[in-house]
Amino acid sequence: MKAIVYTKFGPPEVLHLQEVAKPTPKPNEVLIKIHATTVVKEDPDMRASPGFNGILKPRHPILGQELAGEIESIGKNVTRFKSGDQVFGIDMFGAYGQYKCMPENGALAIKPANMSYEEAASVPNGALTALPFLRDKGNIRRGQTVLIYGASGSVGTAAVQLARYYGAKVTGVCSTANLEWVKSLGVDHVIDYTKENFTENGKTYDIIFDTVGKRSISECKGSLTDEGIYLATVPTPVMMLQALWSSKSRGKKVKFAATGLRPSIEKIKDLVFLTELIEAGKIKPVIDRCYPLEQIAEAHRYVEQGHKKGNVVITVDHFAKI
DSSP states (O other): OOOOOOOOOOOOGGOEEOOOOOOOTTTTEEEEEEEEEEEHHHHHHHSSSSSSBBSSSSSOOOOOOOEEEEEEEEEEEEOOOOTEEEEEEEOOOSBBBSSSETTTTSSEEEETSSOHHHHHHTSSHHHHHHIIIIIISSSSOTTEEEEETTTTTTTHHHHHHHHHHTTOOEEEOGGGHHHHHHTTTTSSSSEETTTTTGGSOOEEEEEEEEEOOSSSSHHHGGEEEEEEEEEEEEEEHHHHHHHHHTSSSSSEEEEOOOOOGEEEEEEEHHHHHHHHHHHHTTTOOOOEEEEEEHHHHHHHHHHHTOOOOOOOEOOOOOOOOO
Protein backbone atom coordinates (compact mmCIF):
# COMPACT_ATOMS: atom_id res chain seq x y z
CA MET A 1 0.00 0.00 0.00
CA LYS A 2 1.00 3.67 -0.34
CA ALA A 3 1.81 5.66 2.79
CA ILE A 4 3.59 8.83 3.82
CA VAL A 5 6.65 7.87 5.85
CA TYR A 6 9.36 9.82 7.67
CA THR A 7 12.48 8.36 9.24
CA LYS A 8 14.04 11.53 10.65
CA PHE A 9 12.81 14.79 12.15
CA GLY A 10 12.92 17.92 10.08
CA PRO A 11 11.07 20.14 7.56
CA PRO A 12 8.10 18.96 5.47
CA GLU A 13 10.52 17.49 2.92
CA VAL A 14 11.29 14.59 5.28
CA LEU A 15 7.84 13.20 4.43
CA HIS A 16 8.03 10.67 1.59
CA LEU A 17 5.40 8.70 -0.29
CA GLN A 18 6.44 5.07 -0.51
CA GLU A 19 5.22 1.50 -0.66
CA VAL A 20 4.83 -0.25 2.71
CA ALA A 21 3.31 -3.54 3.78
CA LYS A 22 -0.48 -3.58 4.00
CA PRO A 23 -1.49 -4.38 7.59
CA THR A 24 -3.47 -7.46 8.58
CA PRO A 25 -6.10 -7.12 11.31
CA LYS A 26 -5.63 -9.01 14.56
CA PRO A 27 -8.61 -10.96 15.99
CA ASN A 28 -9.97 -7.84 17.73
CA GLU A 29 -9.15 -5.35 14.94
CA VAL A 30 -10.72 -3.97 11.78
CA LEU A 31 -8.85 -3.09 8.58
CA ILE A 32 -9.92 0.32 7.31
CA LYS A 33 -9.53 1.41 3.71
CA ILE A 34 -8.83 5.10 4.29
CA HIS A 35 -10.42 7.62 1.94
CA ALA A 36 -9.57 10.82 3.81
CA THR A 37 -7.40 12.03 6.66
CA THR A 38 -6.27 15.47 7.89
CA VAL A 39 -3.26 17.45 9.02
CA VAL A 40 -3.84 18.59 12.60
CA LYS A 41 -1.61 21.06 14.41
CA GLU A 42 0.22 18.31 16.32
CA ASP A 43 1.33 16.51 13.14
CA PRO A 44 3.87 19.14 11.99
CA ASP A 45 5.07 19.46 15.59
CA MET A 46 5.80 15.71 15.77
CA ARG A 47 7.39 15.77 12.32
CA ALA A 48 9.67 18.72 12.98
CA SER A 49 11.44 17.81 16.19
CA PRO A 50 12.02 15.10 18.82
CA GLY A 51 9.45 14.75 21.54
CA PHE A 52 6.23 12.80 21.79
CA ASN A 53 7.07 10.61 18.77
CA GLY A 54 10.62 9.73 19.74
CA ILE A 55 13.97 11.28 20.51
CA LEU A 56 16.63 9.96 18.11
CA LYS A 57 14.20 9.08 15.32
CA PRO A 58 10.43 8.84 14.87
CA ARG A 59 9.00 5.97 16.89
CA HIS A 60 5.98 5.83 14.57
CA PRO A 61 7.08 6.55 10.97
CA ILE A 62 3.52 7.10 9.69
CA LEU A 63 1.71 10.14 11.10
CA GLY A 64 -1.98 10.98 10.76
CA GLN A 65 -4.70 10.98 13.40
CA GLU A 66 -8.15 11.60 11.94
CA LEU A 67 -9.58 9.27 9.32
CA ALA A 68 -12.68 8.32 7.41
CA GLY A 69 -13.04 5.24 5.26
CA GLU A 70 -14.57 1.84 4.71
CA ILE A 71 -13.96 -1.34 6.68
CA GLU A 72 -12.43 -3.82 4.27
CA SER A 73 -12.10 -6.78 6.63
CA ILE A 74 -12.50 -7.67 10.29
CA GLY A 75 -10.75 -9.91 12.80
CA LYS A 76 -12.44 -13.14 13.89
CA ASN A 77 -13.51 -11.72 17.26
CA VAL A 78 -14.97 -8.44 16.00
CA THR A 79 -18.71 -7.95 16.55
CA ARG A 80 -19.13 -4.18 16.53
CA PHE A 81 -18.44 -3.66 12.82
CA LYS A 82 -18.74 -5.58 9.56
CA SER A 83 -17.02 -5.37 6.21
CA GLY A 84 -18.40 -2.50 4.14
CA ASP A 85 -19.22 -0.24 7.09
CA GLN A 86 -18.37 3.41 6.45
CA VAL A 87 -16.59 4.75 9.52
CA PHE A 88 -14.78 7.76 10.94
CA GLY A 89 -12.58 8.16 13.96
CA ILE A 90 -9.24 9.11 15.43
CA ASP A 91 -6.04 7.43 16.55
CA MET A 92 -2.64 8.88 17.39
CA PHE A 93 -0.75 7.58 14.35
CA GLY A 94 -1.02 5.77 11.05
CA ALA A 95 -3.71 7.57 9.02
CA TYR A 96 -1.32 8.89 6.33
CA GLY A 97 -1.76 5.78 4.26
CA GLN A 98 -4.21 3.75 2.24
CA TYR A 99 -4.97 1.28 5.04
CA LYS A 100 -4.88 1.18 8.81
CA CYS A 101 -5.88 -1.33 11.47
CA MET A 102 -7.72 -0.23 14.59
CA PRO A 103 -9.14 -2.19 17.52
CA GLU A 104 -12.90 -2.45 17.32
CA ASN A 105 -13.15 -0.71 20.69
CA GLY A 106 -10.96 2.18 19.48
CA ALA A 107 -12.27 5.70 18.86
CA LEU A 108 -14.22 4.66 15.77
CA ALA A 109 -17.89 4.97 14.80
CA ILE A 110 -20.21 4.73 11.81
CA LYS A 111 -19.80 7.79 9.60
CA PRO A 112 -22.66 10.33 9.50
CA ALA A 113 -24.87 9.43 6.56
CA ASN A 114 -25.04 13.00 5.27
CA MET A 115 -21.28 13.54 5.13
CA SER A 116 -18.61 12.72 2.58
CA TYR A 117 -15.45 10.96 3.70
CA GLU A 118 -13.58 14.26 3.48
CA GLU A 119 -16.13 16.01 5.69
CA ALA A 120 -16.25 13.17 8.21
CA ALA A 121 -12.47 13.05 8.56
CA SER A 122 -12.47 16.71 9.58
CA VAL A 123 -14.71 16.19 12.62
CA PRO A 124 -13.06 14.08 15.37
CA ASN A 125 -10.02 16.07 16.48
CA GLY A 126 -11.70 19.44 16.93
CA ALA A 127 -15.06 18.19 18.16
CA LEU A 128 -13.66 15.57 20.55
CA THR A 129 -11.63 18.37 22.13
CA ALA A 130 -14.30 21.06 22.22
CA LEU A 131 -17.13 18.84 23.48
CA PRO A 132 -15.59 17.61 26.77
CA PHE A 133 -14.19 21.05 27.50
CA LEU A 134 -17.52 22.85 27.12
CA ARG A 135 -19.87 20.13 28.36
CA ASP A 136 -17.81 18.47 31.10
CA LYS A 137 -15.33 21.11 32.28
CA GLY A 138 -17.38 24.19 31.49
CA ASN A 139 -20.79 22.73 32.40
CA ILE A 140 -22.21 24.90 29.63
CA ARG A 141 -25.88 25.87 29.99
CA ARG A 142 -28.52 27.63 27.94
CA GLY A 143 -28.38 31.41 28.15
CA GLN A 144 -24.75 31.62 29.24
CA THR A 145 -22.28 33.93 27.54
CA VAL A 146 -19.32 32.11 26.01
CA LEU A 147 -16.23 33.57 24.35
CA ILE A 148 -14.25 31.32 22.01
CA TYR A 149 -10.72 32.56 21.44
CA GLY A 150 -9.33 31.14 18.21
CA ALA A 151 -12.81 30.65 16.78
CA SER A 152 -11.62 29.93 13.24
CA GLY A 153 -9.45 26.89 13.99
CA SER A 154 -10.30 23.21 14.16
CA VAL A 155 -11.24 23.25 17.86
CA GLY A 156 -12.65 26.77 17.65
CA THR A 157 -15.12 26.11 14.83
CA ALA A 158 -16.36 23.01 16.63
CA ALA A 159 -16.61 24.92 19.92
CA VAL A 160 -18.65 27.71 18.34
CA GLN A 161 -21.19 25.27 16.91
CA LEU A 162 -21.41 23.17 20.06
CA ALA A 163 -21.86 26.26 22.25
CA ARG A 164 -24.71 27.35 20.00
CA TYR A 165 -26.26 23.89 20.21
CA TYR A 166 -26.26 24.14 24.01
CA GLY A 167 -28.05 27.48 23.79
CA ALA A 168 -25.23 29.82 24.76
CA LYS A 169 -24.69 33.33 23.45
CA VAL A 170 -21.41 33.03 21.58
CA THR A 171 -18.67 35.56 20.90
CA GLY A 172 -15.94 34.43 18.52
CA VAL A 173 -12.46 35.96 18.46
CA CYS A 174 -10.40 35.67 15.28
CA SER A 175 -8.31 37.66 12.80
CA THR A 176 -9.61 40.05 10.15
CA ALA A 177 -9.27 37.47 7.39
CA ASN A 178 -11.56 35.03 9.20
CA LEU A 179 -14.34 37.36 10.36
CA GLU A 180 -16.88 36.39 7.69
CA TRP A 181 -15.97 32.71 8.04
CA VAL A 182 -16.70 32.77 11.78
CA LYS A 183 -19.87 34.83 11.29
CA SER A 184 -21.17 32.11 8.97
CA LEU A 185 -21.06 29.66 11.89
CA GLY A 186 -23.77 31.68 13.61
CA VAL A 187 -21.93 33.51 16.37
CA ASP A 188 -23.83 36.29 18.13
CA HIS A 189 -20.80 38.57 18.08
CA VAL A 190 -17.36 38.47 16.52
CA ILE A 191 -14.22 40.29 17.63
CA ASP A 192 -11.21 41.00 15.42
CA TYR A 193 -8.29 40.54 17.79
CA THR A 194 -6.03 42.65 15.55
CA LYS A 195 -8.25 45.66 16.24
CA GLU A 196 -9.84 45.03 19.63
CA ASN A 197 -8.68 43.44 22.88
CA PHE A 198 -11.69 41.71 24.36
CA THR A 199 -10.23 41.98 27.85
CA GLU A 200 -10.55 45.77 27.64
CA ASN A 201 -14.14 46.10 26.36
CA GLY A 202 -15.76 45.86 29.80
CA LYS A 203 -17.81 42.76 28.95
CA THR A 204 -17.82 39.60 31.03
CA TYR A 205 -18.42 35.98 30.06
CA ASP A 206 -19.52 32.84 31.88
CA ILE A 207 -16.98 30.79 29.92
CA ILE A 208 -13.81 31.90 28.15
CA PHE A 209 -12.41 29.05 26.05
CA ASP A 210 -8.89 29.66 24.76
CA THR A 211 -8.57 27.04 22.03
CA VAL A 212 -5.11 28.09 20.86
CA GLY A 213 -3.16 28.85 24.04
CA LYS A 214 -2.59 32.51 23.23
CA ARG A 215 -4.01 34.16 26.36
CA SER A 216 -3.41 33.73 30.09
CA ILE A 217 -5.78 33.54 33.02
CA SER A 218 -4.28 36.73 34.45
CA GLU A 219 -5.23 38.55 31.24
CA CYS A 220 -8.72 37.06 31.10
CA LYS A 221 -9.74 36.98 34.75
CA GLY A 222 -11.31 40.43 34.65
CA SER A 223 -13.50 39.34 31.74
CA LEU A 224 -15.05 36.43 33.66
CA THR A 225 -18.29 36.67 35.59
CA ASP A 226 -18.11 36.04 39.35
CA GLU A 227 -18.59 32.29 38.81
CA GLY A 228 -16.97 32.26 35.38
CA ILE A 229 -14.76 29.47 34.04
CA TYR A 230 -11.57 29.85 32.02
CA LEU A 231 -10.85 26.81 29.82
CA ALA A 232 -7.39 26.23 28.36
CA THR A 233 -6.25 23.61 25.84
CA VAL A 234 -2.58 24.51 26.33
CA PRO A 235 -2.02 24.75 30.10
CA THR A 236 1.17 26.20 31.56
CA PRO A 237 2.62 25.09 34.92
CA VAL A 238 1.34 28.33 36.48
CA MET A 239 -2.10 27.69 35.04
CA MET A 240 -2.17 24.16 36.46
CA LEU A 241 -1.41 25.55 39.92
CA GLN A 242 -4.16 28.14 39.45
CA ALA A 243 -6.56 25.38 38.42
CA LEU A 244 -5.75 23.42 41.57
CA TRP A 245 -6.14 26.49 43.77
CA SER A 246 -9.41 27.63 42.14
CA SER A 247 -10.92 24.13 42.48
CA LYS A 248 -10.76 24.48 46.25
CA SER A 249 -12.46 27.87 46.44
CA ARG A 250 -15.59 29.61 45.29
CA GLY A 251 -15.65 32.05 42.43
CA LYS A 252 -13.82 32.06 39.14
CA LYS A 253 -12.33 28.76 37.96
CA VAL A 254 -9.45 27.66 35.75
CA LYS A 255 -9.87 24.28 34.09
CA PHE A 256 -8.05 22.18 31.54
CA ALA A 257 -8.21 18.57 30.35
CA ALA A 258 -6.08 16.09 28.43
CA THR A 259 -8.99 15.25 26.14
CA GLY A 260 -6.86 13.10 23.84
CA LEU A 261 -6.05 10.75 26.72
CA ARG A 262 -9.66 9.98 27.58
CA PRO A 263 -10.70 6.30 27.41
CA SER A 264 -11.80 5.15 23.98
CA ILE A 265 -15.26 4.27 25.29
CA GLU A 266 -15.85 7.94 26.10
CA LYS A 267 -14.68 9.00 22.66
CA ILE A 268 -16.95 6.42 21.01
CA LYS A 269 -19.98 7.75 22.90
CA ASP A 270 -19.08 11.28 21.84
CA LEU A 271 -18.58 10.26 18.19
CA VAL A 272 -22.07 8.72 18.21
CA PHE A 273 -23.47 11.87 19.84
CA LEU A 274 -21.72 14.07 17.28
CA THR A 275 -23.08 11.91 14.48
CA GLU A 276 -26.60 12.57 15.77
CA LEU A 277 -25.95 16.33 15.80
CA ILE A 278 -24.43 16.24 12.31
CA GLU A 279 -27.31 14.25 10.83
CA ALA A 280 -29.75 16.67 12.49
CA GLY A 281 -27.97 19.61 10.88
CA LYS A 282 -26.71 21.08 14.16
CA ILE A 283 -23.03 20.85 13.21
CA LYS A 284 -21.41 21.24 9.82
CA PRO A 285 -17.88 20.45 8.68
CA VAL A 286 -15.45 23.33 8.30
CA ILE A 287 -12.81 22.61 5.67
CA ASP A 288 -10.21 25.14 4.59
CA ARG A 289 -8.25 23.20 1.98
CA CYS A 290 -7.95 19.70 0.52
CA TYR A 291 -4.71 18.15 -0.69
CA PRO A 292 -4.01 14.75 -2.26
CA LEU A 293 -1.85 12.41 -0.22
CA GLU A 294 1.05 13.03 -2.60
CA GLN A 295 1.09 16.73 -1.62
CA ILE A 296 1.11 16.26 2.14
CA ALA A 297 4.38 18.18 2.55
CA GLU A 298 2.65 21.24 1.14
CA ALA A 299 -0.27 20.68 3.50
CA HIS A 300 2.16 20.58 6.43
CA ARG A 301 3.73 23.85 5.29
CA TYR A 302 0.31 25.49 5.18
CA VAL A 303 -0.76 24.24 8.62
CA GLU A 304 2.55 25.33 10.16
CA GLN A 305 1.78 28.93 9.21
CA GLY A 306 -0.92 28.88 11.90
CA HIS A 307 -3.64 30.50 9.81
CA LYS A 308 -5.80 27.59 8.72
CA LYS A 309 -9.56 28.00 8.92
CA GLY A 310 -11.13 24.90 10.37
CA ASN A 311 -9.50 21.80 8.92
CA VAL A 312 -7.02 20.79 6.25
CA VAL A 313 -8.08 17.51 4.64
CA ILE A 314 -5.99 14.93 2.79
CA THR A 315 -7.66 12.75 0.18
CA VAL A 316 -6.35 9.22 -0.32
CA ASP A 317 -6.55 7.87 -3.88
CA HIS A 318 -6.50 4.07 -4.06
CA PHE A 319 -6.06 3.95 -7.83
CA ALA A 320 -3.23 6.41 -8.52
CA LYS A 321 0.23 4.98 -9.12
CA ILE A 322 3.19 6.02 -6.97
